[in-house]
Amino acid sequence: MDEKLSIRVNIADRYYPLKIERNEEEIIRKAAKLINERVLQYKQKYADKDVLDFIAMTALQLVTRMVELEEKQDVVPIIESIKELNEELDEYILDEE
Numbered sequence: 001m002d003e004k005l006s007i008r009v010n011i012a013d014r015y016y017p018l019k020i021e022r023n024e025e026e027i028i029r030k031a032a033k034l035i036n037e038r039v040l041q042y043k044q045k046y047a048d049k050d051v052l053d054f055i056a057m058t059a060l061q062l063v064t065r066m067v068e069l070e071e072k073q074d075v076v077p078i079i080e081s082i083k084e085l086n087e088e089l090d091e092y093i094l095d096e097e
Contacts, residue, residue: 003022004020005020005021005025006019007028009032010036011032011036012035012051034062038054038058038061
């Protein structure tokens with residue numbers, strides 16, 4: 001059984017202790033880096049805002065992208081189309097017999 005790995009992740013100049021699976025470390029560190037890069041972009045663009053505003057805008061941007069990707073991977077419409085085509089083919093084959 002894998003033991004949990006204890007790491008500290010820096011997000012917007014705050015450190016968060018996490019216990020994670022070893023195979024998740026790289027992804028979590030990349031995610032934190034991406035968040036920090038986006039927060040920095042917002043800090044440079046909107047100097048008069050609070051860090052929480054930057055984090056909220058970053059979260060909105062990243063989750064919007066995630067939702068777009070999930071919708072692209074939604075196979076239900078494709079499966080429905082295949083079922084319809086299959087039914088049409090079955091009907092055609094039966095008519096030809």
